[in-house]
Amino acid sequence: MKRCMQVFLIVGISVLLCSCGSGKEEVQKGKALEYTVVTDNEMPEELKANLEEKKIDGFKITYTDNGYLYICVGYGEQKSGGYSIFVKDLYLSENAIYIDTNLSGPTLEEAESSGKSYPYIVIKTEFIDKTVVFD
Numbered sequence: 001m002k003r004c005m006q007v008f009l010i011v012g013i014s015v016l017l018c019s020c021g022s023g024k025e026e027v028q029k030g031k032a033l034e035y036t037v038v039t040d041n042e043m044p045e046e047l048k049a050n051l052e053e054k055k056i057d058g059f060k061i062t063y064t065d066n067g068y069l070y071i072c073v074g075y076g077e078q079k080s081g082g083y084s085i086f087v088k089d090l091y092l093s094e095n096a097i098y099i100d101t102n103l104s105g106p107t108l109e110e111a112e113s114s115g116k117s118y119p120y121i122v123i124k125t126e127f128i129d130k131t132v133v134f135d
Helices: 002-019 045-054 108-113
Strands: 059-065 068-074 084-092 096-104 120-126 131-134
Touching (some): 045 059, 045 068, 045 120, 068 096, 068 131, 084 120
Antiparallel strands (some): 059 068, 068 120, 084 096
């Protein structure tokens, strides 16, 4: 009987530990979305002006125009140039569009040879009427 009680306690504690997570809801990944990275010359003027205003502090915004959704992520003022941004994930779930980007730092030479920069990325995809969640 004691052995049975010990097993029950161990199983019970394991279940409790497994069910206590970070509080972040798990999202079922859905369809990967196709996108293109947009240069300054390819984005709408209104969007370009908006990003120029926000670039110092960083931003996570969306913009729609002519059947397209622009998803924009800026990392704010950096002490040097040479930063790169890449899209780790962009997918459509049942309730939202999820995007995850990453900023990678410059090489030592790039960091020493340039002044401040304001790295950002703008991606363009077909318009889908869903909330965008920035991870």
